[in-house]
Amino acid sequence: xxxxxxxxxxxxxxxxxxxxxxxxxxxxxxxxxxxxxxxxxxxxxxxxxxxxxxxxxxxxxxxxxxxxxxxxxxxxxxxxxxxxxxxxxxxxxxxxxxxxxxxxxxxxxxxxxxxxxxxxxxxxxxxxxxxxxxxxxxxxxxxxxxxxxxxxxxxxxxxxxxxxxxxxxxxxxxxxxxxxxxxxxxxxxxxxxxxxxxxxxxxxxxxxxxxxxxxxxxxxxxxxxxxxxxxxxxxxxxxxxxxxxxxxxxxxxxxxxxxxxxxxxxxxxxxxxxxxxxxxxxxxxxxxxxxxxxxxxxxxxxxxxxxxxxxxxxxxxxxxxxxxxxxxxxxxxxxxxxxxxxxxxxxxxxxxxxxxxxxxxxxxxxxxxxxxxxxxxxxxxxxxxxxxxxxxxxxxxxxxxxxxxxxxxxxxxxx
Numbered sequence: 001x002x003x004x005x006x007x008x009x010x011x012x013x014x015x016x017x018x019x020x021x022x023x024x025x026x027x028x029x030x031x032x033x034x035x036x037x038x039x040x041x042x043x044x045x046x047x048x049x050x051x052x053x054x055x056x057x058x059x060x061x062x063x064x065x066x067x068x069x070x071x072x073x074x075x076x077x078x079x080x081x082x083x084x085x086x087x088x089x090x091x092x093x094x095x096x097x098x099x100x101x102x103x104x105x106x107x108x109x110x111x112x113x114x115x116x117x118x119x120x121x122x123x124x125x126x127x128x129x130x131x132x133x134x135x136x137x138x139x140x141x142x143x144x145x146x147x148x149x150x151x152x153x154x155x156x157x158x159x160x161x162x163x164x165x166x167x168x169x170x171x172x173x174x175x176x177x178x179x180x181x182x183x184x185x186x187x188x189x190x191x192x193x194x195x196x197x198x199x200x201x202x203x204x205x206x207x208x209x210x211x212x213x214x215x216x217x218x219x220x221x222x223x224x225x226x227x228x229x230x231x232x233x234x235x236x237x238x239x240x241x242x243x244x245x246x247x248x249x250x251x252x253x254x255x256x257x258x259x260x261x262x263x264x265x266x267x268x269x270x271x272x273x274x275x276x277x278x279x280x281x282x283x284x285x286x287x288x289x290x291x292x293x294x295x296x297x298x299x300x301x302x303x304x305x306x307x308x309x310x311x312x313x314x315x316x317x318x319x320x321x322x323x324x325x326x327x328x329x330x331x332x333x334x335x336x337x338x339x340x341x342x343x344x345x346x347x348x349x350x351x352x353x354x355x356x357x358x359x360x361x362x363x364x365x366x367x368x369x370x371x372x373x374x375x376x377x378x379x380x381x382x383x384x385x386x387x388x389x390x391x392x393x394x395x396x397x398x399x400x401x402x403x404x405x406x407x408x409x410x411x412x413x414x415x
Contacts, residue, residue, distance in 0.1 A: 006041070034195045038202065076104045079119040087123050090132045094139050097147040102154060103131055186228055186235065190242070193222040197246055204253065213253035219246040220266070244273045244280070251283040260290035278307050278317065285324065294332055301325060365389065369396065 013020035025032045036042060080088065094100045104123075111122035122128060138146045200215035223243040228235035247270035254263035267284035270277060285300035301321055308317040364386065371382045384396035 009041075030191060034198070037195070038199055072105055072108070073101060076101070076108060076119075079108070080104075082118065083120045083123050087120075087129070087132065090129070090136050094136055094147070097139060097144075097151075099147050099151045099154060100135060102151070103135060107131075186226065189222050189226055190235075190239070193219045193226075193242060193246065196222065197242070197249070200249055200253070204249075209253050209256045213250065213257060213259075216246055216250040216253060220250055240273050244270050244277065247273070248277070248279050248283065251280070251287065255283060255286050255290070258290065260287050263287035264291065276307055278304055278311075281307065282320075289328070289331070292335075294328060294335065297328060301328070369394075 009019070013023075017023045021035050022032050025035065037046070080091065091100065091104070107122050107128050108119055110116075111119050114122075116122040123132075135150070138150065142149070196215045196219035200212040200219070203209075203211035203215060220243070223239060223246060226239055226243075228239065247266045251263045251266035251270065254260070254266060264284060264287035267280050267287055270280035271284065274280070281300055281304040285297045285304065288294070288297040288300060301324060304317070305321055308314045308321070311317065365388055367386045369384055369386060371380055371384075382398060384398040386394050387397050388395040
């Protein structure tokens with residue numbers, strides 16, 4: 001969009017109704033502004049504004065997170081002054097690592113949630129000291145690389161927990177919940193949704209699947225939680241029909257672009273509105289095929305065949321179903337062949353042989369072990385009994401001591 005292009009475009013729109021449909025529409029009409037918003041430069045300006053609005057929100061959240069982390073770090077540093085010498089001795093050499101700060105923040109949060117008398121009391125609990133000893137041990141053995149690995153593992157687990165919590169609370173809870181809007185707000189939302197739906201159809205007709213998907217996403221976001229007030233309860237059926245049409249269009253565009261998960265979610269949402277919609281079932285089957293969930297696709301095709309009974313276009317539907325089932329049979333055969341090749345390759349390499357673990361017998365509870373190299377609080381030659389084993393770590397009970405400690409272990413030829 002150079003200056004020369006803009007000048008030429010303005011001149012064409014001033015005289016040519018094919019370039020500017022608004023030449024034939026009055027400014028007081030809503031379609032005038034809908035058409036103006038479809039212009040490439042108007043759409044670019046709108047998306048730029050939306051982009052920077054989202055970025056400002058992200059920056060503000062980042063600033064709040066950094067300020068909160070700094071305040072918590074200062075608070076923990078002050079509270080450590082009141083802790084015991086053993087806790088300070090464990091924490092001081094590794095306090096500059098991020099994973100140690102996270103562990104201390106966790107102890108502080110748990111102390112507040114469980115009404116502990118103080119942070120020092122919470123830190124003196126056996127499980128808190130055990131956590132610090134484990135951190136100190138792994139960092140002493142692996143250094144900065146071990147600390148970075150533990151932090152990456154913590155972030156991955158935290159991200160997975162947040163995603164699962166989001167799915168439980170938002171996707172399953174609030175996604176299908178609709179909120180009553182007053183009549184004027186309802187009218188504006190419906191007008192905007194219809195405008196976005198039409199924008200998507202125009203872009204789809206011109207082969208712009210990405211632009212069509214973006215328009216239909218906006219319409220879905222506008223209609224997702226919309227419900228008519230009691231005085232206009234008859235509008236709920238119209239909202240449901242419009243939303244179902246938008247969701248099916250969204251699923252179709254997502255399938256074209258390979259966004260299988262989004263297509264499946266859109267088809268499922270459409271089926272929540274009408275579980276007998278054959279187009280939604282067909283697009284759900286296509287999305288399941290893209291995700292490799294062939295058994296579920298077969299069930300969706302069976303359901304679609306049930307819905308075809310009594311329809312005027314049953315012959316066409318049955319023809320499409322036969323083609324889809326043949327394709328599904330080929331995919332299942334290919335999937336079984338790949339699985340068989342993988343199993344044969346694993347068997348040829350002895351992955352399932354009995355002697356695979358014979359070279360390195362597993363450590364088990366009750367085994368007697370000793371400290372090979374002295375480090376931290378452990379002296380070389382000190383003996384212990386294995387209490388529990390988890391991955392490369394073992395919880396040990398040392399002779400002559402009441403406490404247990406978590407250590408990494410390595411089997412030697414003498415063991």
